[in-house]
Amino acid sequence: MxxxxxxxxxxxxxxxxxxxxxxxxxxxxxxxxxxxxxxxxxxxxxxxxxxxxxxxxxxxxxxxxxxxxxxxxxxxxxxxxxxxxxxxxxxxxxxxxxxxxxxxxxxxxxxxxxxxxxxxxxxxxxxxxxxxxxxxxxxxxxxxxxxxxxxxxxxxxxxxxxxxxxxxPKEERYKITNVIDAIENKMLLNTQTNQTLESIAQAIFKSWFVDFEPVKAKMAVLESGGSGEQAELAAMSVISGKSEAELAQLQQQNPEHYQQLTETATLFPSAMVESELGEIPEGWEVQNYSNLCKKIESGGTPKRNEDSYWNGEVSWLSSGEVRDKVVINTKEKITIEGLKNSSAKLWPKNTTVIAMYGATAGEACLLAEEMCANQACCGLIPKTEFASFVYLSAIRSSQLLAEKASGSAQQNLNKGIIENHSLIAPPSNLAKQFEWTIQNMILKLIENYRENINLAQLRDSLLPKLLSGEIDLTHLQSEVA
Missing domain, CATH: 3.90.220.20 (DNA methylase specificity domains)
Known part of the structure; x- marks a missing residue:
């Protein structure tokens, strides 16, 4: 046997x-x-x-x-x-x-x-x-x-x-697994770090743009007879997660950061008004994705029977790959000729992509590199100040969008449904401040995704060499108990 x-x-x-x-x-x-x-x-x-x-x-x-x-x-x-x-x-x-x-x-x-x-x-x-x-x-x-x-x-x-x-034999097995473990443990740490970063970014988004906590903090102070200065301080506490005593300490230790918090708090209004989606902060508007994006497009697929259109240099995203929150690389690639001779479009990095068909309908991802996609994907190319807002709102809206999908064989969305999806949007100056607040998180998120791709390639290149005995492990200290 x-x-x-x-x-x-x-x-x-x-x-x-x-x-x-x-x-x-x-x-x-x-x-x-x-x-x-x-x-x-x-x-x-x-x-x-x-x-x-x-x-x-x-x-x-x-x-x-x-x-x-x-x-x-x-x-x-x-x-x-x-x-x-x-x-x-x-x-x-x-x-x-x-x-x-x-x-x-x-x-x-x-x-x-x-x-x-x-x-x-x-x-x-x-x-x-x-x-x-x-x-x-x-x-x-x-x-x-x-x-x-x-x-x-x-x-x-x-x-x-x-x-x-x-x-x-056990000794060889332990040595080989320890080499791969070191790579896998780093990949897992990166993945867990990204889970934390995603949670923090979504928590900030929810606080600012869903629960309107800075606005409500200001309103509570003013309604209780407090001053405008106290209202601003209350908003700063909500935004930073610090108490007034900690903010006073921050003002002494890091006046630049304190000033940035002050400027952010000032951008939030201190009143709510009625809208078609209920109460929203004064000066904000009910918008849709078409208002927040430079362009919204669906993708396309080059002819499969045309060999010159495939296995090129242009990353081509499928709707199934939208499950990954950030996309750096794709399973398939097309040629420039395939791009030119199909309805596929080259989308810039920071484009938010929403899957329109099948099991992933409604799910969203962020492009870390320029790439194109198939017709089951919708690309939202955001205005610069709304890049992170569009991405995080799309992730948050995935269930709502999925519920709008229809079709007897499979659940389908279309570009019109996505571009007309209603949401509460802040003025552009606050969107810019949000972008500044979380940009380092998004960059770190992308960096970790990129490192994991490189680590996976290293692991996959080492595995056949380790399994074939091509790499000599005799110099490694045995960890067998």
């Missing part, structure tokens, strides 16, 4: 040292029943319920944050077989079949959705090794050859059981 598995691995383009053995994943399981799919019928989202890991929660082989979707205790009990205890390995069955997640202590008590297989291994220490092997090109080739593509690419449990895995 081991010889047959080695032959299959070589046929898939892989090569491993002769002293390594091969075993099927089934042979590595704790028992025959130690692999199963997750929750098939999760029901509706239950506040405070059991977190449910879905394929969309898997990013670069990890779960960067606690899942938003939760199942009831009754559903969790019904699917207790896949309730997580901290020693399992998860393998995605759809989306990106074969991607793995190592279950950590933080995930104990969670459950997994049906699009994930839950595995319990005889030796939980093998999880890291198994994950990295499944990332390799030979493994991906073997997985792709087994995929059922009737509706979408799907891996089933039988195929997982039969996959052959090269197994080196």
């Amino acid at each position: 081991s010889a047959d598995l080695r032959a299959l691995w070589r046929a898939a383009g892989g090569n491993v040292p002769d002293h390594w053995t091969f075993q099927t994943i089934e042979e590595l399981l704790e028992s025959q029943k130690s692999i199963s799919v997750g929750v098939m019928y999760p029901g509706s989202n239950v506040l405070g319920g059991t977190p449910l890991i879905r394929v969309s929660d898997v990013k670069n082989g990890a779960i960067a944050k606690k899942p938003d979707f939760c199942i009831s205790s009754e559903v969790d009990q019904e699917y207790r077989r896949t309730k997580l205890f901290g020693s399992e390995l998860l393998i995605t069955l759809v989306g990106n079949p074969g991607d793995c997640v190592i279950v950590t202590e933080e995930m104990i008590g969670w459950n997994a959705a049906r699009a994930l297989a839950v595995l319990k291994l005889k030796d939980p220490d093998l999880r890291r090794w198994l994950r990295y092997v499944l990332l390799s090109k030979p493994a991906k080739h073997l997985i792709d050859a087994r995929l059922n593509t009737t509706v979408q690419k799907t891996l089933n449990l039988k195929d997982i059981r039969e996959l052959g895995i090269p197994i080196p």
Whole structure:
């Protein structure tokens, strides 16, 4: 059996040292029943319920944050077989079949959705090794050859059981996994940092443009008989998250920052007025995206049967890739000729893209580089001062936009629906101040995305060399206990 598995691995383009053995994943399981799919019928989202890991929660082989979707205790009990205890390995069955997640202590008590297989291994220490092997090109080739593509690419449990895995001696295995771990840990840290940055940016957006907290802070002071100066100070406290005592200290220690807070607070009015969307700050307006953008366009696709239009230098975004909040690179690229001879348009960086069709309808992303997109994407090229406002408002409006989608076969939006979507917009001077306030967060966000792409490329280039024994690891100190 081991010889047959080695032959299959070589046929898939892989090569491993002769002293390594091969075993099927089934042979590595704790028992025959130690692999199963997750929750098939999760029901509706239950506040405070059991977190449910879905394929969309898997990013670069990890779960960067606690899942938003939760199942009831009754559903969790019904699917207790896949309730997580901290020693399992998860393998995605759809989306990106074969991607793995190592279950950590933080995930104990969670459950997994049906699009994930839950595995319990005889030796939980093998999880890291198994994950990295499944990332390799030979493994991906073997997985792709087994995929059922009737509706979408799907891996089933039988195929997982039969996959052959090269197994080196423990000391070699630990050395190899430690090299890749260092790269993966940095990628996970970047992802978690980006989750925090996104949360902070959205929190500021919500405070300023949804809850109108600086405006209401001013109004509360004035209604209680306070002075205009006290009202400005109250707004500064809301904007900065600092108490009046801390603001006084800031004025002494960093007068420039204090002055910037003062100028920002001054831009907020101290009254609310009625509008078609309810009460809004005085001087603000109910707008739509067409008012805040220089141009709004849908994308296009060059002819697939024209070879000269494809595999060029121009990044070409598909609606499925809009799931990534920031896009730096794309799976497919077209040529300049393909761009010129199709309805695709080249959009500048800082364009917000909203997906119009299918499962991602309503979702939004930010372009970190200039690129074009297919016809299932709508590009919002913002006025400079509204770049971050348009991006964050689009992310916040994704559910509302998705609810406007229609279609019997799949949910569809169109450019008209998007450009006429109503929202409450501040004057341009406050939008400029918001842009200045969060621009460093957005830049850091993009930097981390870019670094993760480079780290993933480094990992993927090292993996075949490590698996083939091409890289000599004898100089590395063994960490085997």
